[in-house]
Amino acid sequence: xxxxxxxxxxxxxxxxxxxxxxxxxxxxxxxxxxxxxxxxxxxxxxxxxxxxxxxxxxxxxxxxxxxxxxxxxxxxxxxxxxxxxxxxxxxxxxxxxxxxxxxxxxxxxxxxxxxxxxxxxxxxxxxxxxxxxxxxxxxxxxxxxxxxxxxxxxxxxxxxxxxxxxxxxxxxxxxxxxxxxxxxxxxxxxxxxxxxxxxxxxxxxxxxxxxxxxxxxxxxxxxxxxxxxxxxxxxxxxxxxxxxxxxxxxxxxxxxxxxxxxxxx
Amino acid sequence: xxxxxxxxxxxxxxxxxxxxxxxxxxxxxxxxxxxxxxxxxxxxxxxxxxxxxxxxxxxxxxxxxxxxxxxxxxxxxxxxxxxxxxxxxxxxxxxxxxxxxxxxxxxxxxxxxxxxxxxxxxxxxxxxxxxxxxxxxxxxxxxxxxxxxxxxxxxxxxxxxxxxxxxxxxxxxxxxxxxxxxxxxxxxxxxxxxxxxxxxxxxxxxxxxxxxxxxxxxxxxxxxxxxxxxxxxxxxxxxxxxxxxxxxxxxxxxxxxxxxxxxxx
Numbered sequence: 132x133x134x135x136x137x138x139x140x141x142x143x144x145x146x147x148x149x150x151x152x153x154x155x156x157x158x159x160x161x162x163x164x165x166x167x168x169x170x171x172x173x174x175x176x177x178x179x180x181x182x183x184x185x186x187x188x189x190x191x192x193x194x195x196x197x198x199x200x201x202x203x204x205x206x207x208x209x210x211x212x213x214x215x216x217x218x219x220x221x222x223x224x225x226x227x228x229x230x231x232x233x234x235x236x237x238x239x240x241x242x243x244x245x246x247x248x249x250x251x252x253x254x255x256x257x258x259x260x261x262x263x264x265x266x267x268x269x270x271x272x273x274x275x276x277x278x279x280x281x282x283x284x285x286x287x288x289x290x291x292x293x294x295x296x297x298x299x300x301x302x303x304x305x306x307x308x309x310x311x312x313x314x315x316x317x318x319x320x321x322x323x324x325x326x327x328x329x330x331x332x333x334x335x336x337x338x339x340x341x342x343x344x345x346x347x348x349x350x351x352x353x354x355x356x357x358x359x360x361x362x363x364x365x366x367x368x369x370x371x372x373x374x375x376x377x378x379x380x381x382x383x384x385x386x387x388x389x390x391x392x393x394x395x396x
Numbered sequence: 397x398x399x400x401x402x403x404x405x406x407x408x409x410x411x412x413x414x415x416x417x418x419x420x421x422x423x424x425x426x427x428x429x430x431x432x433x434x435x436x437x438x439x440x441x442x443x444x445x446x447x448x449x450x451x452x453x454x455x456x457x458x459x460x461x462x463x464x465x466x467x468x469x470x471x472x473x474x475x476x477x478x479x480x481x482x483x484x485x486x487x488x489x490x491x492x493x494x495x496x497x498x499x500x501x502x503x504x505x506x507x508x509x510x511x512x513x514x515x516x517x518x519x520x521x522x523x524x525x526x527x528x529x530x531x532x533x534x535x536x537x538x539x540x541x542x543x544x545x546x547x548x549x550x551x552x553x554x555x556x557x558x559x560x561x562x563x564x565x566x567x568x569x570x571x572x573x574x575x576x577x578x579x580x581x582x583x584x585x586x587x588x589x590x591x592x593x594x595x596x597x598x599x600x601x602x603x604x605x606x607x608x609x610x611x612x613x614x615x616x617x618x619x620x621x622x623x624x625x626x627x628x629x630x631x632x633x634x635x636x637x638x639x640x641x642x643x644x645x646x647x648x649x650x651x652x653x654x655x656x657x658x659x660x661x
Contacts (some may be wrong), residue, residue: 298586305567306574306582317571321563321586322613348587 133157136380137205140212143380146229149214151376153248160314160385161378162189162203162243163355164213165362166231166371169195172240174282178361179242181280185289185357187245187313189383196237204382209241215374222366227374234371244355245314246378247292249385253307259300262341269376270294271335272354276328277319279357284365290336290356291319291327295343301350308352313388320351327351337375398422401645402470405477408645411494414479416641418513425579425650426643427454427468427508428620429478430627431496431636434460437505439547443626444507446545450554450622452510452578454648461502469647474506480639487631492639499636509620510579511643512557514650518572524565527606534641535559536600537619541593542584544622549630555601555621556584556592560608566615573617578653585616592616602640 136156142148152161167175172195179186190203198210211230218225218234228234247270251261263270270292277289296304301321309317324332332349333340337356343349362370373379399407401421407413417426432440437460444451455468463475476495483490483499493499512535516526528535535557542554561569566586574582589597597614598605602621608614627635638644 298588298591299584302570302582302584302586305570309571309574317567319564319567321567323563323611326563326611346588346591 136382139380140204140207143214144208144211149229152214152378152380153376156380157252158385160189160381160383160388161246161248162381163246163358164209164216164371164373164379165242165244165358166209166239167242167362167367168236168369169238169240171365171367174285174365175242175358178279178282178285178358179244181282182289182357183312184316184319184353185279185355187315188242189245189313190243192239192241195240198235198239198241200241200243203243203379207381209379210235213373213377213379215377217372217374219362219370219372220368222363222370231371236369243379243381244358245388246355247315247352248378249314249388250308250311252385253311254304257303257307259296259304262295263339266341268341269338271332271340272337272356273324273327273329274336274360279361285361287357287360287364289319290354290360291351292338292354293324293332293335293349293351295341295347295349297346298348301348304350310389312390315352315354318350318352321348324349324351401647404645405469405472408479409473409476414494417479417643417645418641421645422517423650425454425646425648425653426511426513427646428511428623429474429481429636429638429644430507430509430623431474431504432507432627432632433501433634434503434505436630436632439550439630440507440623443544443547443550443623444509446547447554447622448577449581449584449618450544450620452580453507454510454578455508457504457506460505463500463504463506465506465508468508468644472646474644475500478638478642478644480642482637482639484627484635484637485633487628487635496636501634508644508646509623510653511620512580512617513643514579514653515573515576517650518576519569522568522572524561524569527560528604531606533606534603536597536605537602537621538589538592538594539601539625544626550626552622552625552629554584555619555625556616557603557619558589558597558600558614558616560606560612560614562611563613566613569615575654577655580617580619583615583617586613589614589616
């Protein structure tokens with residue numbers, strides 16, 4: 132039986148659900164999380180604005196120090212409702228924790244970014260095979276030679292995820308994803324990985340390699356790992372993110388991520 | 397100064413405008429024309445329904461024998477408002493004529509199909525270079541190995557048009573064209589022409605070859621020449637079409653061809 136997002140968040144909050152969130156609350160938006168002290172928040176907000184494809188900002192804390200984000204979910208507590216968090220200090224990963232109640236600061240601002248789960252669901256619904264899903268793997272991700280638009284210390288290369296498809300499915304996927312700009316939108320590249328500086332498609336920088344069949348086109352999307360690289364470069368005193376794959380489950384239907392005007396970034 | 401569609405149609409009707417219609421009445425839909433006797437009309441209508449990408453049906457005569465199509469244009473007369481027509485008998489091209497008043501039959505049904513001019517305009521408006529336009533050529537068209545869905549004697553291979561683009565422009569173009577299903581919609585193929593049975597990209601079956609730059613992706617759209625091949629195969633007693641490039645200029649804004657739901661055919 133499907134469970135409502137709020138039910139799943141409550142189980143996560145009470146330690147009854149500790150796994151990857153993929154597949155939970157199908158039909159609802161899941162988000163990447165970045166938490167930074169207020170003094171870095173304006174820069175990070177601008178970084179998202181200037182790099183909307185890897186960093187599609189869906190919501191932030193309404194006020195500095197708020198750990199509720201009512202707009203994303205009723206009774207949502209950003210300190211407890213994700214199964215696994217990562218704590219960074221000076222850009223270094225310090226540890227993973229299952230809640231951040233004890234390390235929450237009054238000057239924290241939470242940023243929630245769109246995630247590829249939403250568009251993968253839309254593609255599956257149209258009968259498109261997603262190789263990483265059918266092979267039970269993490270999507271392969273690659274650091275590219277594309278510079279993000281920097282904001283002060285926030286700078287770095289764009290990370291992309293790759294899904295191989297038949298040319299016909301690639302065309303359908305581009306058409307569908309163009310309508311979802313808040314969850315990475317249209318791909319940023321198709322075809323030759325060398326144009327992105329990716330020399331070995333079988334050795335992703337993050338995630339797992341997937342098989343590529345004869346005649347398939349490689350389709351590359353901007354990836355939500357991008358801001359983590361920029362934050363590692365900026366070395367803020369403290370930063371908290373979700374642990375990859377352990378996302379925030381919101382009350383927002385995926386259909387609300389769809390725009391009629393499309394994504395022409 | 398831009399002229400209204402009705403003004404241009406009147407000039408065509410009175411022989412004051414006899415050239416290709418490309419570039420006239422920008423912003424308004426131009427159509428491919430197929431006229432057949434009533435006894436073939438149901439088959440052709442079904443052929444369009446079953447092959448919507450090459451044959452996107454926008455309008456037909458309201459009643460058999462009608463040469464006005466008020467829904468497409470005020471005071472429009474399908475017998476006089478196209479600069480050049482082609483007359484076919486038993487599938488053979490007999491002659492080209494500047495009006496069909498004398499050969500109009502009471503059992504004629506006119507079919508108007510969407511045309512690539514509409515999506516080319518939408519792509520240009522987004523800053524995408526269209527190679528055939530920038531090189532002042534006809535778009536290159538190729539007969540493929542793809543069978544149309546047949547309806548009785550109406551059968552044949554799909555014809556495609558090809559526009560080479562950078563990968564980034566190809567992605568934008570797919571996103572845009574996906575929103576215009578009534579003017580051929582999303583491309584049907586990207587990449588290797590051999591998959592369509594096209595062995596020499598420099599020798600199109602119709603139109604002109606265009607240059608392809610290093611790193612560009614070949615993007616293929618279903619083409620309005622497709623029904624002409626099917627009609628040649630079906631060999632109806634009589635058939636009238638527009639002459640390629642000499643289209644019907646309608647009062648319908650291109651923006652009306654855009655759908656929010658997109659084209660997932």
